[in-house]
Amino acid sequence: MFTPTDEIKNRVDIADLIQEYLKLTPAGMNNFKANCPFHHEKTPSFIVSRDKQIWHCFGCGEGGDIFTWLQKIEGIDFPEALKILAKKANVPIDWHEPQYASEKNKLLDISRLAADYWHDILLHATEAQTVRDYLQQRIVDTKTVTEWQLGWSRDSWDDLLNYLKKNGFSENEIFAAGLIVKNDQGKYYDRFRNRLIFPIYNHHGQVIGFTGRTMSNEEAKYINTPQTLIYNKSQVLYGLDKAKTAIRKADYVIIVEGNMDVITCANAGTKNVIGVSGTALTTEQINLIQRFSNNVMMSFDADVAGERAALRGLDLAWQRGLNVKIIRLLAGKDPDECIKLNRDLWLESIRQAVNIMDYYFSIILKDKDLSRSDHKKNIAADLLPLIAKLPDQIERSHYLQKLANLLNVSEKILTDKLKLPTTKDSLASKTEKEQEINLDSSLDIIKHKIAEGIIAILLLYPDKIRLVITELLPEELPELELADIYKTIVMYYNSIDSSQINNNLLGRSNLHDFLEKQRPDWLNRITTLELLATKEFSDLQPAEIDYELEQRIQRLKKEIRLIKVANLTSVLKQAEASGDQELIDQLLTQIHQCHQELKNLS
Incomplete structure (x- = not known):
């Protein structure tokens, strides 16, 4: 039976939906990639498949369809996600039905x-x-x-x-x-x-x-x-529903204090404006803003309370990586009044917006006498903690130089007073046992990722099974399900003629159907591996695929032996502590054998 959720899935394209939140870049035919919004990463591991209408992150393991995406990114339950997507797809739903109620x-x-x-x-x-x-x-x-x-x-x-x-x-x-x-x-x-x-x-x-x-x-x-x-007031930005398209287009957002400010600014042509209702920006609001732009201009009421609200919110905003500027009104006590006095002065105020640190400098230097040592000391005490919080090292250096020039002191003196946190070797503070556990864990993760890559390549290029079948044993794979999938791929290879396997598109489709028929419960895992293949290997030439497989198989075998050596070494230490010479000799022989095998694999 065709349900409303099926109809919504037919009408709402997953790539278009996710593109409202993330900047997607092409990654093979009808696939896209981005940095995952659910964990910090520098290299994109988040993949969206338009053909399969699913998303998956290979960094943190999150994934699903349009409904799970909206639930995860918005922190809402299924009925809420359904309501939002039904409206977007123009699909009528009887909300009185129990499964849709909330x-x-x-x-x-x-x-x-x-x-x-x-x-x-x-x-x-x-x-x-x-x-x-x-x-x-x-x-x-x-x-x-x-x-x-x-x-x-x-x-x-x-x-x-x-x-x-x-x-x-x-x-x-x-x-x-x-x-x-x-x-x-x-x-x-x-x-x-x-x-x-x-x-x-x-x-x-x-x-x-x-x-x-x-x-x-x-x-x-x-x-x-x-x-x-x-x-929840801390999670809401007034007018964002109307401003989000303009924010993306302009690649910056103007933040004002009152609802009437938002409305008047929008009527004046600055559509990329939102309101925070007189409160400092919260972490939740900053997260919301960063979905649409990392560039922020803030304009608050020209009074002490407004300035303090701005300062409280700004401190958090630029620490989170937002590029923040301050709009200083050239007329009026707030944007609404400024625009009604002279719209051009409002637009000029925007053009003259100053960088947040320059704003802090002007506020803190106000009414200070730079010829007095106590004033210099107070200025440094106020500005150095702010400079220390700047996430970018070049920016920190720039403002240290600026402050040194203003105070007419050595930059080294200010650098010494910054007390920036230093990075220590975390392994140095760990016990030997903790280091062993971490090493074993790291090796296991590496081995698992190598093995997943091998299976992913075979799903994308089934004709390459012939290169792997004589080089890799199922028991060498680090996970039972991966080993079973590999065995079934070998079964598929042995059940068809060479002309069929050499037709890569046909072979890929047939292999997927064969695996799904053998084990329907593998469907999610296989789909995830296919997405991994698209992300990592779809742009490689045939010779590059051969080399990738050869290197992965060799590396997997090395990792197996490295883990074995680590385990044997751990047992050896216990044997040495107990004085069991017979066991020590056996372990040393096994360790030597593993090292010889590692040498042969190099």
Whole structure:
């Protein structure tokens, strides 16, 4: 039976989906590679197969289809991933069916319905005229109201509560969405009353929370949805759902403080803008930004609080490898006011953005007297820890020179005071036993990777089986499943004629079918090995493939003997400690034999 998930898989291409998160480069026919987002690596080991519609990382072992990708990269469950991909594929799903239901999806439905309701009130309700007038004064037209789905909550204690209950949601569910409050008597009432509503979307375009600006004289000018199952302020960037395409295109993002700043900046043509709602950048927000660009410009309100927020967030941002610049407004107290005074001054402010360390220099040097030794000492004390945190050595050297010139002191003095962490030989601090264990483990990993490479080559080039069959025994492979796959490949080779095996495309397809028929439970492993082959060997010429196989088989045999020598040496030490001369002689003979075999393999 054809299910909605099957239909979604047919409509959503895995390479296109992953490309929204990672920069993919071609790696053979209909395959792509990238650095894995789930572990640190310098050489790409993450492979995406358009033909098979799967992804796999050969560094950390993660892999799967479009659903597992979204679940892993977003940290969400299957129903959430299904909801996002169903929307992307335009596949209707009956969300009342138990297998598709989830508490998060219910809260998303409540939030979307609330946003639609408040938006409709703002556009059409007679009593919302004063709010529409306010927006007109702020130069926010109907088109902008519609684009950002702005709304208005009535000055009522139960307007939204009653509306959502009529639409089938319980008080507990509405409370879980953060839209109502429970008083001491256990009675529920609307959280947002007589407020201009800014729906907050996640980067998939789903409403997850709200900011409400008071339209009366309430002390709390702004209130937000509390933390819920779907809304966590530290993980959200206002406007990212609309800005992400522009961020990728421009390859930088502008970060501002308020929701109105975001909207006004976007209307002014700077579409690559997002908001952090007056808080310092968090690790989660930085991770989100880095999916789209590593280049950041930050503009905060021209007050002490805004500057402090900027400094707190910046420290973390550039330590994570972001290229950070600071926008200093040429007019107005915030981007919204600057643009309304003169849009060109806003654009010029962007063009004049300064590097983060230059910004720190200007802040710390402000009101300092460079002729005074105590001021010089304080400047160095403030700036050296910041310079030490710079991830790039060339940058560190540049700013050390700059500081030395400013203070008129020797650069060596400042370098000595940096106290940069030194790299020590970790093996020196380990016990002999720990070193042996680490050596054995390393050798095992190497042996396993060599063996996987051999099998992967045979799956991609079945005609090369003839070169391996007389050189490699199944028992020389380090894993039972690999050995069994190798035996079955040999069975396949012995069951067909040479003309069939020499037709490589036909042989490859037939071999895959043969293995799957023999052992259906091998399918995932075989597919992963085929991806490995595409990643490592698809660009090699026939002679290069022959050489690769020869070298891998030889190296595998060497690793087997190296591990045997390591194990025998460990036993030898125990025998020497106990004084067992007969065992010592036997072990020395075996070790000598292994060394002779290693010499022959060289």
